[in-house]
Amino acid sequence: MRLARHIALILSFAAPAAAEDFSLSWPVDCTLGETCFIQHYVDDDPTSGASDYTCGSATYDSHKGTDxxxxSRAEMAAGVRVLAAADGVVLGLRDGMEDAILTRETEAKIEGKDCGNGVVIRHAGGWDTQYCHMKRGSITVTKGERVTAGTPLGEIGLSGRTQFPHLHISLRKDGAQVDPFDPDGQITCGAPSQTTLWDRDIPYSAGGILAAGFAPLVPSFDAIKAGTADEAPARDAPAFVLWAYAFGGQSGDIMRLSITGPEGELIRHDAVLDKDQAQFFRATGKKRRAPQWPAGDYEGRASLLRGGQIIAQTQIRADLR
Known part of the structure; x- marks a missing residue:
């Protein structure tokens, strides 16, 4: 199905949404591409397959919103506000569910409550927005309350069916799902719609690097997801390690990692992904052979490559004295 869609096939599988004067403002108090990232889009494929509005793979089957x-969980704990995307009235809400990564053992607890803690807002013209996975105890609005675009609703959390802290925002028109990135429902592979419901330009994200850091040993994945793994090695550390945390990985992607110190390049490593991974980390490093690491400035670089092209990169520095 996906191959067919990539050869100029035009599909229509949703009633066109008349945007008229309706638009969405950015619903999170963050900087896109720096402190927050779009990991998943609406699944615009009506079959058992999955593809986003560009016919890309940044979604999964039956996903109905934008993630x-x-x-990290540390940023969630510090508090990141969820904002109303448009003027309206609070139609309903839920609070009190635990912020916890979903496991097979806890799945029964959320049955019928996949959204977790959340808010639904009714807008003029038959539009509704729904905000899911919010932090327990953070919701600040009440049912029936009138809000304007930008009104704080609560904070991003980890409630409901989720593996990482995020806001899932979904949009409906007269009860029907609408993709705000392609509201007319006409999918033209290779030439996505230039008309969206967002009040600003939002670049497409096919994957990205969330964070990178140094450490004296390869950290655990849980420490990286928690936001506690970045620790510049001391001069007598047993190893000098660079790690990078990313999302949207595809089989064949390369995570390129390098460390440069005061005496030149310490190590360079290309890690090839052998399967698609929604979120992942890779690390490289070098064991200490001398009594101490040389004093001075160290730079770490992480690049995510796909098809030989860099789709995301970051760099970090540490000063060893």
Whole structure:
């Protein structure tokens, strides 16, 4: 199905949404591409397959919203506000569900409550927005309350069916799902719609690097997801390690990692992904052979490559004295 869609096939599988004067403002108090990232889009494929509005793979089967994620649980704990995307009235809400990564053991607890803690807002013209996975105890609005675009609703959390802290925002018109990135429902592979419901330009994200850091040993994945793994090695550390945390990985992607110190390049490593991974980390490093690491400035670079092209990169520095 996906191959067919990539050869100029035009599909229409949703009633066109008349945008008229309706638009959405950015619903999270964050900087896109720096402190938050879009990891998943609406699944615009009506079959058992999955593809986003560009016919890309940044979605999964039957996903009905846009996922705006944070870099770590530490940032979630610090508090990142969820904002109303348009003027309206609070139609309903839920609070009190635990913020916890979903496991097979806890799945029964959320049955019928996949959204977790959340808010639904009714807008003029038959539009509704729904905000899911919010932090327990953070919701600040009440049912029936009138809000304007930008009104704080609560904070991003980890409630409901989720593996990472994020806001899932979904949009409906007269009860029917609408993709705000392609509201007319006409999918033209290779030439996505230039008309969206967002009040600003939002670049497409096919994957990205969430964070990178140094450490004296390869950290655990849980420490990286928690936001506690970045630790510049001391001069007598047993190893000098660079790690990078990313999302949207595809089989064949390369995570290129390098460390440069005061005496030149310390190490360079290309890690090839052998399967698609929604979120992942890779690390490289070098064991200490001398009594101490040389004093001075160290730079770490992480690049995510796909098809030989860099789709995301970051760099970090540390000063060893």
């Amino acid at each position: 705006i994620r944070l870099r």
